[in-house]
Amino acid sequence: xxxxxxxxxxxxxxxxxxxxxxxxxxxxxxxxxxxxxxxxxxxxxxxxxxxxxxxxxxxxxxxxxxxxxxxxxxxxxxxxxxxxxxxxxxxxxxxxxxxxxxxxxxxxxxxxxxxxxxxxxxxxxxxxxxxxxxxxxxxxxxxxxxxxxxxxxxxxxxxxxxxxxxxxxxxxxxxxxxxxxxxxxxxxxxxxxxxxxxxxxxxxxxxxxxxxxxxxxxxxxxxxxxxxxxxxxxxxxxxxxxxxxxxxxxxxxxxxxxxxxxxxxxxxxxxxxxxxxxxxxxxxxxxxxxxxxxxxxxxxxxxxxxxxxxxxxxxxxxxxxxxx
Ligand code: GLV
Ligand code: MG
Numbered sequence: 001x002x003x004x005x006x007x008x009x010x011x012x013x014x015x016x017x018x019x020x021x022x023x024x025x026x027x028x029x030x031x032x033x034x035x036x037x038x039x040x041x042x043x044x045x046x047x048x049x050x051x052x053x054x055x056x057x058x059x060x061x062x063x064x065x066x067x068x069x070x071x072x073x074x075x076x077x078x079x080x081x082x083x084x085x086x087x088x089x090x091x092x093x094x095x096x097x098x099x100x101x102x103x104x105x106x107x108x109x110x111x112x113x114x115x116x117x118x119x120x121x122x123x124x125x126x127x128x129x130x131x132x133x134x135x136x137x138x139x140x141x142x143x144x145x146x147x148x149x150x151x152x153x154x155x156x157x158x159x160x161x162x163x164x165x166x167x168x169x170x171x172x173x174x175x176x177x178x179x180x181x182x183x184x185x186x187x188x189x190x191x192x193x194x195x196x197x198x199x200x201x202x203x204x205x206x207x208x209x210x211x212x213x214x215x216x217x218x219x220x221x222x223x224x225x226x227x228x229x230x231x232x233x234x235x236x237x238x239x240x241x242x243x244x245x246x247x248x249x250x251x252x253x254x255x256x257x258x259x260x261x262x263x264x265x266x267x268x269x270x271x272x273x274x275x276x277x278x279x280x281x282x283x284x285x286x287x288x289x290x291x292x293x294x295x296x297x298x299x300x301x302x303x304x305x306x307x308x309x310x311x312x313x314x315x316x317x318x319x320x321x322x323x324x
Contacts, residue, residue: 008222009160010135012072012101013037013321015253015269016262017163017226019076021046022055025062032066036262037253040074040104040137043088045168052084056091063096074102074137080113089117093124097134102160104137107168109144114155121158133158139228140214141165142172149213153221161224162214163255166207167231175206180231180257182238205245215250224252233258243268270322271315279312279319286312 018036020027022043031039041062047055059075075092078084092100105117114136121134136158140149146169153162166181177184187206193199211227218225227246230239239261243254253269256262271279282299286309289297296305 006222014224014226016256016265017253018256018262022059023047023051025058028062032068034259038072040076042076044076044078044106060096063099072101074104076104079107089120097128097130100134102135102137106139107142108138108152109142110148111151111155118156118158135160137161137163139163139165141168149217153217153223159223161226162218163226164211164214164228166228180229182230182242211246212249227251227254229255229257239264271319275315276319279315282308282312
């Protein structure tokens, strides 16, 4: 271990993160009654400019009046490059800050974007005497943000999670896709022409680098990495495959941009009973090994060692968190 200890963000379940447009009061009510671990009430891109003011009012009312049943509740404010942002923060935190857990900051480009918000939120919390410190969720969705991701992740003690905003990221990097998330048939490799059976074309995952980089930046700073939207809401299999790729790389969860995606995320980002059993068997085998003075043993024909304990503990701890 390094001599540097990474402080961990508050432990919250973040398997599903449901996006709800603040302009639709009925959707806000449904979200409060639903099963998402985290709900973010959107003031940004799902809300048209003419609806921004009403959406703010709806969100303030929803925070104050609805029963969120223990969920984590966040508000996605508008970007720092808009004139909506300051009023989003001032109105929502002043009028409903005690019911707000997190603020989601879109299109973060540099660490000082976070610093500016930290200052503003800190002043409002102090003026209002708010007891609970509001945390930050940061969307990495521009080339600038991805380039500066490590500084951004370390920019504030309010930071809790990094999110991969694939749609804006694709636009910012000028990626040749108009889908929101998921694989792209144009991004693939041809297999060797000399292998038996002839050439084959395999799709690749064009988001691998971005998600893997986000996971590293988040974990190095004790934050939760969370995968963003998957636009084809009629393709449950596509959603599951994308979510599983993100989970395998270390993400804690994924956005749901339709309530039907919430249950998929909750399921996929919870360890399965097989994974939990295997992790427990590894822990038991390593306990026995250590009693016998051994650092490594075989289990089911595979080598396990002290690092395996840490891997297994990740699974067991997550299972305990899910159980509540
Ligand atoms: C989310 O905000 C995205 O742009 O994908
Ligand atoms: Mg976006």
